[in-house]
Amino acid sequence: MAIGAMFGDIFKSLFKRPVTELYPFQRKPAPEHLRGKLIWDPGKCSGCQLCIKDCPANAIELIVLDKVAKKFVMRYHEDRCTFCAQCVQSCRFGCLQMSSQEWELAQLERKPFEVYYGKDEDVQFLLERAARAETGDAECGA
Ligand code: SF4
Ligand code: SF4
Known part of the structure; x- marks a missing residue:
């Protein structure tokens, strides 16, 4: 392109608004079918x-606390998920869906990428059991 032709474009652009969006200060609504964070409903x-x-x-991962009583906890590794929605397709009971609202999933630390789904008391029980196992391991290793 000739240098002269460029001046026309430069001059025009001086009077146009920038096309870039000022994210995160300005946000557009997420598309309805966006595949964001996986959500699990343990009910069914x-x-x-x-x-x-x-x-x-x-x-x-599905951690079975009591199969007869259908006490399950799901551990979701957001950092491994490719957001393919295969799990949503595979579930015959409609327990899984991908949120179109929760999609800003970046974190500064790795730990928050693990999400536990289930009844509060079941998740609590599991986390306490894991903490006890870790403490036990640490004591054995000492
Ligand atoms: S099947 Fe796909 S969407 Fe579901 S958890 Fe695995 S990677 Fe994520
Ligand atoms: S496919 Fe559905 S019903 Fe089966 S374990 Fe996964 S969430 Fe539960």
């Missing part, structure tokens, strides 16, 4: 584990 979960088997990224 049968514990069949099909979602776990079909996940290509090994991003979800």
Whole structure:
């Protein structure tokens, strides 16, 4: 392109608003079908584990506390998830969906990338059990 032709474009651009968006200060609504964070509803979960088997990224685990009483906790590794929605397709009971509202998932530390879903008391029980196991390991190693 000739240098002279460029001056025309430069001059015109002086009177135009920038096309870049000032994210995160200005936000547009997320598209309706955006595949954001995976959400699990334990209410209808049968514990069949099909979602776990079909996940290509090994991003979800179902921890069975009591199969008869259907007490399950799902551990979701956001940092492994490829947001492919295969698990959503695989679940015959409609327990899984991908949020179009929760998609800003960046974190400064790795730990918050682990999300636990389930009843509060079940998640609490699991976390306490893991903490006890860690303390026990540390004491054994000392
Ligand atoms: S969206 Fe894909 S990668 Fe993420 S948990 Fe589901 S199956 Fe696994
Ligand atoms: S596929 Fe559905 S019902 Fe089966 S374990 Fe996963 S969430 Fe539960």
